[in-house]
């Protein structure tokens with residue numbers, strides 16, 4: 058056994074021992090929690106019992122005005138009550154509508170709004186839910202440093218990362234990311250942090266800092282950054298600033314910003330305001346120019362880890378752990394915010410980016426006679442460098458396909474983040490003229506995105522390339538959770554064309570792999586990192602709620618940070634770092650989301666809810682033309698059904714509705730109020746008839762034209 062593996066074995070043994078020692082404690086805590094959650098809440102006078110009583114009282118209250126409304130209804134349209142020929146009670150329909158609306162709301166508001174439920178034992182209140190009264194009573198400590206996560210904590214999916222740090226009216230912002238919406242949000246492409254609170258506090262902002270150039274950290278720049286203008290410096294590494302500038306250059310009005318490029322290896326302390334300064338520390342991730350940020354405050358240094366991974370044999374400059382350890386030992390981190398993405402993945406990174414490169418070379422050797430199409434994330438510049446090197450060694454040429462791919466390589470070249478061998482890169486339109494065995498294409502689409510290059514190559518929608526049986530397609534990526542079905546669809550399409558598909562994590566099929574290296578640290582990497590940096594206080598960030606919780610458990614149970622020095626916070630929580638270097642939650646800021654479609658246009662939440670409703674139940678429009686004098690129908694009502702029933706097959710039901718409408722419009726309508734009342738009644742009755750016939754309650758829209 059050499060020294061290295063001996064040290065490794067010792068470290069693991071220590072880790073296991075630490076865990077074993079704490080096990081009885083952990084068990085006890087777990088049991089306590091169980092008791093608290095299940096008994097205390099439901100006990101007489103408990104939280105949940107009170108809640109039930111409150112709901113009952115509210116329901117009673119709501120009943121009274123309903124009667125009033127019924128009375129006014131008969132007054133508005135006297136005598137026009139028409140008997141509906143239905144078998145279901147109205148209550149059944151109302152129940153269906155209520156359930157539907159609850160489903161729609163739940164689907165359309167998975168992001169954090171209001172006060173989220175957080176009864177974690179690390180929630181800062183010993184597991185008790187934060188209340189409105191507590192928030193109202195919160196008074197800021199004027200000597201506290203306030204750390205406010207604006208996005209990125211406990212959302213569905215990972216993204217929208219943004220943190221504010223404030224001290225006595227001076228504020229800095231770190232990262233401005235987007236969150237990609239999932240299929241639950243029809244027509245929404247991404248979300249950005251709602252900027253209402255930011256708007257109100259804009260004058261306080263002294264500097265904006267970026268850890269790295271992934272979209273979950275810089276994607277919202279186009280929407281948020283222009284407000285700050287040239288008086289607020291924007292700090293980042295050359296590649297990060299290059300990517301931000303590229304994004305801003307796509308705006309119709311390119312804002313005049315004050316960009317400051319940082320070389321983190323210089324260990325320079327940047328003064329941001331009277332009391333706050335920052336230092337960027339070089340860290341490794343799946344993108345060039347990645348950093349952690351140390352913010353020095355009057356109450357001690359705060360480390361924001363950003364995204365990071367451990368690598369023993371990196372292609373990039375090795376991570377500057379020494380500097381972080383130096384700061385930890387000399388100054389001591391008062392608070393560490395640590396990312397949580399891969400906290401659920403055991404162990405540590407088993408291979409390096411060089412291994413991925415070697416395996417890409419192996420693909421080129423084993424499938425030497427055909428075209429090789431390599432699909433990866435466009436920000437994985439080092440992986441692209443591998444492809445270029447392996448191709449150059451074999452006399453292959455490389456072309457890039459996809460807007461973001463070409464963009465990123467350009468920015469990387471300018472920031473000197475990529476080494477490119479001579480005469481390897483060619484334009485797409487030129488490379489396709491070469492013989493197949495010379496062609497290598499690097500493209501986007503590894504996540505099965507329908508509109509990305511790879512899928513276009515499958516369907517034949519791509520301008521230059523159609524996949525054929527002699528092609529080999531390499532997926533240098535892991536599926537982002539949730540994307541698996543889409544990726545399978547793409548792989549199916551490729552295999553149907555007879556092509557060879559080589560995916561990461563399927564080494565047993567082709568004997569080639571690994572073809573990917575995750576950008577985020579694994580569990581044991583976190584244990585080592587946090588143990589080495591021994592922060593006084595700890596706050597997981599950059600993760601879904603379960604990741605934050607597991608990260609906190611790791612810090613307490615394995616690293617040994619006391620529970621009252623760990624916080625599982627949500628977007629909007631105000632975390633105070635006090636002069637005595639303790640932390641607490643003290644109030645909340647309002648947080649929310651702005652939703653955007655793929656044309657960067659804002660989508661209102663109400664529109665999303667309508668879309669979900671329509672996708673489930675459809676839409677049904679009745680158009681009535683009635684006489685001003687008699688109130689009678691002048692012609693047969695027009696009926697439009699979309700995403701609901703097919704009219705040609707539903708004559709009986711349509712007949713029933715026309716019959717109802719004729720009977721309903723038998724009386725004079727004098728005022729606008731009468732028209733409104735009539736509309737409301739038609740809406741309700743038609744919904745009831747449709748529900749009776751189909752079990753669904755589409756959105757019913759009555760239109761009344763008076764002539």
Ligand SMILES: [Zn+2]
Pocket residue numbers: 269271342364576
């Ligand atoms: Zn990242």
Ligand SMILES: [Zn+2]
Pocket residue numbers: 218271273274364599
């Ligand atoms: Zn990230």
